[in-house]
Every structure is written in structure tokens, then in C-alpha cells.
Amino acid sequence: MSDSAVTRLRRQIEFIAECDKLKEIFRQTQNTQSRRAENDAEHSWHLCLCVIVLAEHANAPHVDILRVLKMVIVHDLVEIDAGDTFGYDTAGQVDQHARECVAADRIFGLLPTDQARDFRALWDEFEAQQTPEAKFALAVDRFQPVLLNCRTDGGGWKRHGVTQDRILARNSKIADGSTAVWQEVEQMIQAVVDRGHLAAGPAGKPA
Amino acid sequence: MSDSAVTRLRRQIEFIAECDKLKEIFRQTQNTQSRRAENDAEHSWHLCLCVIVLAEHANAPHVDILRVLKMVIVHDLVEIDAGDTFGYDTAGQVDQHARECVAADRIFGLLPTDQARDFRALWDEFEAQQTPEAKFALAVDRFQPVLLNCRTDGGGWKRHGVTQDRILARNSKIADGSTAVWQEVEQMIQAVVDRGHLAAGPAGKPA
Numbered sequence: 565m566s567d568s569a570v571t572r573l574r575r576q577i578e579f580i581a582e583c584d585k586l587k588e589i590f591r592q593t594q595n596t597q598s599r600r601a602e603n604d605a606e607h608s609w610h611l612c613l614c615v616i617v618l619a620e621h622a623n624a625p626h627v628d629i630l631r632v633l634k635m636v637i638v639h640d641l642v643e644i645d646a647g648d649t650f651g652y653d654t655a656g657q658v659d660q661h662a663r664e665c666v667a668a669d670r671i672f673g674l675l676p677t678d679q680a681r682d683f684r685a686l687w688d689e690f691e692a693q694q695t696p697e698a699k700f701a702l703a704v705d706r707f708q709p710v711l712l713n714c715r716t717d718g719g720g721w722k723r724h725g726v727t728q729d730r731i732l733a734r735n736s737k738i739a740d741g742s743t744a745v746w747q748e749v750e751q752m753i754q755a756v757v758d759r760g761h762l763a764a765g766p767a768g769k770p771a
Numbered sequence: 772m773s774d775s776a777v778t779r780l781r782r783q784i785e786f787i788a789e790c791d792k793l794k795e796i797f798r799q800t801q802n803t804q805s806r807r808a809e810n811d812a813e814h815s816w817h818l819c820l821c822v823i824v825l826a827e828h829a830n831a832p833h834v835d836i837l838r839v840l841k842m843v844i845v846h847d848l849v850e851i852d853a854g855d856t857f858g859y860d861t862a863g864q865v866d867q868h869a870r871e872c873v874a875a876d877r878i879f880g881l882l883p884t885d886q887a888r889d890f891r892a893l894w895d896e897f898e899a900q901q902t903p904e905a906k907f908a909l910a911v912d913r914f915q916p917v918l919l920n921c922r923t924d925g926g927g928w929k930r931h932g933v934t935q936d937r938i939l940a941r942n943s944k945i946a947d948g949s950t951a952v953w954q955e956v957e958q959m960i961q962a963v964v965d966r967g968h969l970a971a972g973p974a975g976k977p978a
Contacts, residue, residue, distance in 0.1 A: 565951055573955055576824050580915075581922055583820055584803045587813045596791045606794045609816035612844045613790055617783050617886070630837040637819045679824070708787075715788055744772055748780055 572676050579674040585644045592650045592720035593712045599719075602712065604640040604648065611636040614704040621744040622703075624696030635690045635701040638683055642667035651709070651734055652726045661691070693740075703741025707749060710735055714752045718761035728757050729765030779883050786881040792851045799857045799927035800919045806926075809919065811847040811855065818843040821911040828951040829910075831903030842897045842908040845890055849874035858916070858941055859933045868898070900947075910948025914956060917942055921959045925968035935964050936972030 565573070589604040615632050640648075645667035649656040672684045690698050710731075713719040721731060731753055739746035756762050772780070796811040822839050847855075852874035856863040879891045896905050917938075920926040928938060938960055946953035963969050 565954065569951070570955070573825075573828065573951060577918065577955065580817070580821055580824055581803065581918060584817065584919070584922075586816075587802045587809070588804045595794045596788065597795045602794070603813070605816045606810070606812040609793075609812045609819070609844070610787070610791065612816070612819055612840070614787055616841055616844060617787055617882070618780075621780065630840070633819070633837070633840050634823055637816070637823060675824070711784065711788060712791070715791075744776070744780060747772065748777070748784065 575674070575676050576679070579671075582671065582674055583641060583644070586641060589640070589643045589648055591648050591709075592724065593709045594716045594719045596712060596715045599716060604643055607708065608636060608640055610708050611639075611701075611704050614708055615701070618704065618707075618742065618745060619700075621742045622696065622700040623740070623742055624700070627696050627700050631686070631689075631697045632701050635686050635697065636704065638686055639690050639701065639705065641671050642687065644671060650720075650724070652721075652724060652730060664691075696741075699741040701741070703738045703745055706735045706738045707742075707745055710738075710749050710752060714756050717759070718756055722761055727763045727765035728753060731762070782881070782883050783886070786878075789878065789881055790848060790851070793848060796847070796850045796855055798855050798916075799931065800916045801923045801926045803919060803922045806923060811850055814915065815843060815847055817915050818846075818908075818911050821915055822908070825911065825914075825949065825952060826907075828949045829903065829907040830947070830949055831907070834903050834907050838893070838896075838904045839908050842893050842904065843911065845893055846897050846908065846912065848878050849894065851878060857927075857931070859928075859931060859937060871898075903948075906948040908948070910945045910952055913942045913945045914949075914952055917945075917956050917959060921963050924966070925963055929968055934970045934972035935960060938969070 586608070587603050587605040590601040591604065591607060593602045593607070594600065595602050595606070612633055615629065615636060619627065619629050642664040646660070646663040649660045668684055668687055672680045672687070674680070675683060689695055690701055693699060693702060709720070713721050732750070735749060736746070738749055757764060793815070794810050794812040797808040798811065798814060800809045800814070801807065802809050802813070819840055822836065822843060826834065826836050849871040853867070853870040856867045875891055875894055879887045879894070882890060896902055897908055900906060900909060916927070920928050939957070942956060943953070945956055964971060
């Protein structure tokens with residue numbers, strides 16, 4: 565290889581080594597077996613699996629599954645710097661996007677320029693939620709924690725006192741990517757409420 | 772959705788929930804930050820990242836990256852039942868493939884029949900190592916633990932007394948998928964030896 569090709573490869577390897585830090589960013593969801601907190605790397609892999617298993621349930625007829633996979637592989641890398649913001653932490657969400665943009669500049673900026681631009685574009689596409697690929701990626705990103713919470717008696721929801729009405733409001737975005745998955749998710753959440761692990765929510769508010 | 776479509780989706784969700792167990796299968800490699808043992812889910816995500824970052828370095832000119840990604844996403848699922856076999860555990864490797872085939876039957880068999888067949892075919896393709904996609908997937912599957920071991924002063928190699936000659940012999944398969952990555956890996960391993968963390972190996976044996 566030429567010197568510049570070696571330099572390029574070494575820069576790519578530094579990026580891959582830096583991203584090892586994603587394994588230490590812990591989430592509010594618990595894994596079903598050990599019940600320890602899930603980390604972002606495990607979560608990102610589980611999303612990849614969801615994408616290839618559930619692809620047929622995407623609303624859009626011709627979703628580019630390769631682009632969806634690339635999106636879910638990189639979607640949480642910004643949390644290496646910005647940390648995980650719990651989905652029901654409304655205070656933390658105020659400046660979440662701003663914090664994550666700074667992180668995206670630094671982390672994707674470790675790559676060679678052309679790849680830095682491509683990876684940043686994937687993250688921007690996910691954040692903007694305009695394409696069928698971004699919508700399906702978000703659908704699995706919301707579905708997977710619902711699955712873990714439902715399989716751990718309410719898990720992170722219960723610990724934080726999150727009620728059914730808020731869970732449904734937050735996760736209804738799943739329907740933008742897959743109405744089939746959303747219909748099933750509504751039933752999964754209801755079953756956790758019926759088993760007594762979650763409260764329905766304040767009276768008078770839509771459930 | 773029809774009853775049969777709902778049944779199909781529920782079967783897919785059961786498979787995704789079962790695969791959560793991959794997060795509890797621990798490997799001999801250590802993550803670079805916490806130095807705790809890496810698990811298979813984290814490893815599989817890190818491979819996905821390697822695939823999309825290093826794709827240009829594949830030997831074959833037209834590697835199907837989507838198939839490579841699918842392969843690395845599912846390649847370790849058999850370890851949910853068969854456990855992780857350390858790459859330098861020659862005793863454990865004797866019946867490794869047989870144990871993993873039984874696991875593949877059960878785990879992929881949780882999926883609807885057509886998907887069970889497709890996922891099993893991906894795993895079989897990876898194991899057979901005949902296609903450019905399988906060779907590139909194996910190259911990243913060998914490269915990633917080398918990277919972690921090199922960034923943790925020899926990590927799992929050192930703990931098990933694995934010498935440079937054995938490390939080079941095992942990992943030379945990387946060259947079948949990417950000669951560029953293999954050339955860099957040889958230098959990475961040499962640097963760990965030069966820093967005094969690894970022994971070169973028995974005198975008289977090729978290093």
C-alpha cells in the first residue's frame with residue numbers, strides 16, 4: 565500500500581478503537597437474563613438483529629436495508645461524548661441534540677474526510693426522520709427497549725415511575741416505520757399493565 | 772394483520788427476545804476502557820462497525836456488504852447454547868462445529884421456516900469460508916479481537932500465555948479477506964511484542 569493508503573487505514577482503525585467506548589455507555593433498560601443495565605453497543609447490535617428479522621414489516625415497500633443497518637450501527641456513537649439521555653428525561657432532552665451535534669463533529673471527524681461526511685450524513689438522516697429508512701430505524705430503536713422492558717416486568721419504566729400513557733405517547737412513533745410492529749407493541753405494553761407492573765397514567769389523560 | 776401474520780410476527784419477536792442471551796456470553800478479549808470481558812453482542816456490533824469502515828479494503832472488488840453485515844450480526848448466535856470457544860483452545864475446537872450445529876438447529880429454528888432457512892444459510896456460508904463475503908466477515912472477526920488485545924497490553928493472549936507465532940498463525944486468515952488489513956495487523960502484533968507484553972514463541976518455530 566502507498567503511504568497515504570496506510571495513513572488512511574490507520575485513521576480508520578483509530579476510529580474503530582475509539583468507538584470501543586460505546587460499550588461503557590449504559591442505558592436505563594435492563595437485559596432480560598442478568599437484569600444488569602444494557603450498554604449502547606449491545607443495544608446497537610440488538611437493533612441490527614431487529615432490522616434483518618423485521619424488515620418485511622416496514623411500512624414503505626422498498627426500504628434500503630443496508631442503509632438502515634448503517635444507521636443503527638452508528639446512531640448512538642454520539643453518546644460516547646454526550647452520554648445516554650433517558651427517553652423520559654424531558655429536562656435532559658432540552659439540549660440533547662445540541663450536545664450530540666458537538667459529539668458528532670468530534671467522533672465522525674476522526675474518520676478520513678469522505679467517510680466522516682458519509683457517516684455524519686447517516687446520523688443526520690436518522691435524526692431528521694424524513695426518509696423511510698430513518699423511520700424504520702427509529703421504529704426498531706423504540707421497539708427494542710419496549711421488548712426488554714416488557715420482558716423485565718417493566719424494568720426501567722417501573723424504576724422511573726413512567727406510566728402507560730407516557731410510554732404509548734413516546735413509542736407511537738413506531739407506527740411511522742411499521743404499523744404492524746406498533747400494533748403488537750400496544751398489546752405488549754397493555755399486558756405489562758394488566759400484570760400490575762405499570763400504572764395506566766393520570767386519570768383524564770389519554771392512555 | 773391476518774392471524775397468520777400476527778403469529779409470524781410473534782415468532783420473530785420471540786427469536787429476538789431469545790437472542791438477548793448473546794449479551795451474557797463472555798469472551799476472552801477485554802474491552803479497552805473498563806478492561807472487563809467483552810460479550811458476544813458487543814463484539815458483534817463492533818464487527819458491524821468494522822465492516823462498514825473497512826469495506827474498501829476487502830480483497831474482492833464487489834463484496835456484498837449487506838450480506839457481510841447479516842453474517843456478522845448472526846455469526847455468534849450459536850454460542851448462546853454452545854458457549855464461546857477461545858481461539859487458542861485446541862481441545863475445545865475438536866467438537867466446536869458439531870456443538871454449534873446443534874445450537875444452530877435450535878436457535879435459527881425459532882424463526883418462521885423461510886427465515887430460519889435464510890439465517891442458517893448465512894451461518895453456513897460464514898462457516899464454509901468459500902465466498903468473498905464470508906472471507907471478509909472472517910477477516911473482521913479476527914481483526915477486532917487483535918485490535919482489543921493490542922490495546923490492552925496483550926489482554927487475553929497474555930493471560931493465556933499465547934505466543935506471537937500462534938497469534939500470527941491463527942490470524943493469517945485475515946489475509947484471505949483483506950491483505951491490507953493483514954499487513955497492518957502484523958505490525959500491530961509486532962509492536963505488542965516489542966513493548967514486552969508477548970513472547971515471540973518457541974525457538975526454531977516460524978514467528
